[in-house]
Amino acid sequence: MYMKIKRLIDIILSLIGLVILSPIFFILVIAIKFDSRGPVLFKQKRVGVNKTHFNILKFRTMRIDTPKDTPTHLLGNPEKYITRMGKFLRKTSLDELPQIWNIFVGQMSVIGPRPALWNQYDLIAERDKYDANDVPPGLTGWAQINGRDELPIEVKAELDGEYVEKISIWMDVKCFFGTIVSVVKSDGVVEGGTGVKKEVASSKEKGSF
Numbered sequence: 001m002y003m004k005i006k007r008l009i010d011i012i013l014s015l016i017g018l019v020i021l022s023p024i025f026f027i028l029v030i031a032i033k034f035d036s037r038g039p040v041l042f043k044q045k046r047v048g049v050n051k052t053h054f055n056i057l058k059f060r061t062m063r064i065d066t067p068k069d070t071p072t073h074l075l076g077n078p079e080k081y082i083t084r085m086g087k088f089l090r091k092t093s094l095d096e097l098p099q100i101w102n103i104f105v106g107q108m109s110v111i112g113p114r115p116a117l118w119n120q121y122d123l124i125a126e127r128d129k130y131d132a133n134d135v136p137p138g139l140t141g142w143a144q145i146n147g148r149d150e151l152p153i154e155v156k157a158e159l160d161g162e163y164v165e166k167i168s169i170w171m172d173v174k175c176f177f178g179t180i181v182s183v184v185k186s187d188g189v190v191e192g193g194t195g196v197k198k199e200v201a202s203s204k205e206k207g208s209f
Contacts (some may be wrong), residue, residue, distance in 0.1 A: 057098035061086030112138025130161020145178035
């Protein structure tokens with residue numbers, strides 16, 4: 001029952017977001033075009049609900065000669081490919097704003113496990129253990145407010161599973177406001193996707209958020 005309510009909330013929030021944030025979209029589009037050559041939007045095949053595929057939308061933060069379908073942390077020198085505007089967009093998470101459209105059309109949810117790249121087989125397999133591939137991926141989620149880029153794949157998948165197990169409006173509210181705090185503080189941002197592997201306690205060990 002909650003999943004139907006959740007979808008309705010997604011439609012309402014994404015529609016409001018598209019309208020209210022349209023001036024920011026316009027400014028960012030102009031800034032990206034002036035900063036570097038290439039399209040404004042970046043499309044990439046990601047894993048959706050039940051392991052179906054869809055094209056996620058982001059503001060482009062890297063040069064057009066960047067190797068495709070390669071997580072940033074696997075590039076030999078990611079700084080070489082990230083544009084000046086891209087650094088700002090990534091640090092502030094503004095590069096994720098176009099995903100509001102993915103939410104509006106039903107490919108994503110506001111809250112859920114972050115969509116894996118189609119070829120991130122290790123992450124997809126880990127999420128299978130917790131049924132975390134069976135819910136719509138999200139703009140943000142439980143793992144993002146409990147470590148974000150710093151999390152090893154195993155811990156990230158476990159946190160995604162914890163979200164699926166406890167999915168509710170209260171869990172989504174905690175993730176939503178926790179994300180705002182994390183973005184403002186830039187918590188857990190490591191250049192290169194999943195970042196450096198290190199021991200990070202799960203939320204079960206740290207207590208609830």
